[in-house]
Amino acid sequence: xxxxxxxxxxxxxxxxxxxxxxxxxxxxxxxxxxxxxxxxxxxxxxxxxxxxxxxxxxxxxxxxxxxxxxxxxxxxxxxxxxxxxxxxxxxxxxxxxxxxxxxxxxxxxxxxxxxxxxxxxxxxxxxxxxxxxxxxxxx
Numbered sequence: 001x002x003x004x005x006x007x008x009x010x011x012x013x014x015x016x017x018x019x020x021x022x023x024x025x026x027x028x029x030x031x032x033x034x035x036x037x038x039x040x041x042x043x044x045x046x047x048x049x050x051x052x053x054x055x056x057x058x059x060x061x062x063x064x065x066x067x068x069x070x071x072x073x074x075x076x077x078x079x080x081x082x083x084x085x086x087x088x089x090x091x092x093x094x095x096x097x098x099x100x101x102x103x104x105x106x107x108x109x110x111x112x113x114x115x116x117x118x119x120x121x122x123x124x125x126x127x128x129x130x131x132x133x134x135x136x137x138x139x
Contacts, residue, residue, distance in 0.1 A: 009064040016057040023050045
């Protein structure tokens with residue numbers, strides 16, 4: 001359904017571009033040709049038909065854009081990392097009991113660390129003493 005609507009939307013876009021380019025501009029000539037009566041319609045009749053076609057195509061473009069936006073937003077809902085954290089086991093482990101917390105489960109799924117062992121945090125290093133400046137500073 002969405003693919004069909006995208007194709008229809010693209011056809012409307014191309015038709016809208018064509019109709020806009022066919023219109024006669026205020027200062028010069030559009031792609032439609034001169035202002036003579038050699039065309040299939042007179043100047044005023046052509047302007048009315050192109051204006052009406054532009055309005056209809058613009059309304060269809062707006063409608064299909066809104067429908068596509070609604071269709072794409074309908075399936076996207078807020079997701080949490082907690083939804084699927086314990087549902088899948090890694091390929092090597094089947095039936096293993098889940099780890100104690102979510103962080104361990106995520107590490108186990110990624111294969112970073114085994115579930116039973118949690119790495120100890122390294123002790124923070126003592127800050128180095130400030131060294132004396134190499135050159136005297138001006139006052």
